[in-house]
Amino acid sequence: MRKLVIFALVGFFAQLIDGALGMSFGLSSSSLLIAYGLAPAVVSSSIHMSEIATTAVSGISHYKFGNLDKTLVLPLVVPGAISAFLGAAFLSSLPGEVIKPFISVFLLLLGIYIVVRFLSLRSTPESSKRSPLKKRFLYPLGAVAGFFDAVGGGGWGPINTPILLSQKGATPRKVIGTVDTSEFAITISATLGFLLFLGWEQFSWIWVLAFMIGGVIAAPIAAWLVRIVPSFILGVLAGGFIILTNVRTLLTTGNISNDVLTVIYAVLLLGWLAVIVTSIRKNIRFQRRRENTVN
Template sequence: MKQLIVFSIIGFIAQLIDGAMGMGYGATSATLLLMFGVAPAVASASIHMAEIATTAASGASHLWFKNVDRNIMWKLVVPGSISAFLGAAFLSSIPGQHVKPVVSILLLLLGAYIMLRFLFPQGSGTNANGARPRRSFLIPVGIVGGFFDAVGGGGWGPIATPMLLTQKGISPRKAIGTVDTSEFAIAVSATLGFIIFLGWDQFHWPWVFAFMIGGVIAAPLAAWLVKILPAYMLGVIVGGFIILTNSMTIVKAAALPASWATVVYATVILVWVSAILYQLKNRKQLVPVH
C-alpha cells in the first residue's frame, strides 16, 4: 500500500512537471519502474496505459486555458500516433535504452539553444512572431517523437516540445499546451500496440491506477501554471529542464564516476538558476504570453 501511495505522489509530481513544461511524465515514471526492476516493455506499457487518463485530463485543462494551437496539434497527432504504434511493436523485441544517449545529446543542444534565445532575444522576447511551423517540419517531429515515446517509455514531450520551441511561429505556452494535448492520441496508439504485442496480462494494474490518480489531480494545476507564467521565463525554465534531464541520461550512458556526475549536475543547476535570476533581474515587466 505504501508503494502505491509513493507511486501516486510520483504521478502527481511527474504530471505537474509534464503539464507545466511539456515533458517529463513518461521519463520520470519509467525511471521509477525501472528502478524496481520492471522490464522496459512492461514499464512503457503500464505508463502509456496510465497516460490515457492523465493526458486526457491534461489536454482538457490546456484547452480550457486556451494553451493549444489546434492546427499544429493535428499535424503532430496523425504521424505521431502511427509511429507510436510501430514503436510499441519494435520494443517487444529490442531494448530502447541503446538509442537514448544519441537522442539526449541532440536534445541537450536544443535545450541550450532555447535557453540562449530567451535569455538574449532579438525582439519582443517571445517566439510567438514569425512564420508558423510548416507541415514538412511537424510531420517528422511527430514521427520521431511518437516512436521514441513508445520505445523509451517517454519521449513525446522531450522531443516535440523543444523542437516546437525552436520555431518562431509559436509561443512557449502554446508549444507546451499543444504537445501535452496531442499526447493523448500518442498514449492511446502506443497502448493499443502494447496490448496487441504484449497482452493485457503484462500491465501492472495497481501501478497504472496509482500513476493515473496522481497525474489527473496535477493536470489542471500544471495547465494553470503555463497560463500565468510569462513567455521569457517559461522559455528559460524549459530550456534548463531539457539540459538537466538529458545530462542525466548522457552521464548514465557514459558511466561517469559519482564525483564527476556530481560536478556535471551541480554545474548545470548553477547555470540554470543563474539564468532564471538573470531573467528576474533584467525583465522588470512581464511579457504577455500569446
C-alpha cells in the same frame, strides 16, 4: 502502500512539469522505473497506460485555458499515432536486459538536450505574428516524435516542443498546450500496440495506478502554471532529474564502488544546482536590460 504513495507523488510532479513544459512526464517516469530495474517494454507500456488518463485531463485543461492551436493538432497526431504503434511493436520484440542500457542512454541524451535548450531560453513577450507551418514539415516531425515516444517511454514532448518553439512567432503556451493535448492520441496508439504485442499481464499495474492518480491531480494545475511560471526554470529542473536518474542506471550496470558513485552523484547535484542558479541569474540580467532598453 508506501510505494504507491511515493510514485503517486512522482506522477504528480512529473505531470506538473509536463503540463507546464509540454514534456517530461514520460521521460521522468520512465527514467525512474528503469532505475528500479523494470524492462523497457514494461516501463513504456505502463507509462503510456497511465498517460491515457493524464493526457486526457491535461488536454481538456489546456483547451479550457485557451492554450491550444487547432491547426497543428491533426498534422502532428496522424503520423505520430501510426509511428507510436510501430514503435511499441519494435520495443516489444526486443529483450529487456539487452535494450535497457540503450534506452537509458537515449533518455540521458534527451535530458541533456532539455537542459541545454531551456538554459538558453529567455522569458520574452508572446508574439501575435506566427509563420504558418507547412504539413510537409509537421508530418515527419510527428512521425519521428511518435516512434521515439513509444520506444523511450517519452519523446513526444522533448522532440516536438523545442522544435515548434523555435519557429518564428511561436506562442509558448499554445505550443505547450497543443503538444500536451495531441499526446492523448499518441498515448492511445502506443498503448494499443503494447497490449497487442505484450498482453495485459506485462503491465506494471501498481505503477500505472500510482502515476495515474498523481498525474490526474496535477494536470489542471499545470495547465494554469504554464501561463505564469517561466518555462526555463521548469525545463532545467526536469532535464536535471532525467540526467541524474539515467546516469544512476548506467553506472549501476558497471562494477563501480559505492564511494565512487557517491562522489559522482554529489558532483552532478552540485552541477545541477549551479545550472539552475546560473539560468535564473542570466534571465534576471536579461529582463533588466530589456526594461532599461524600453525605458
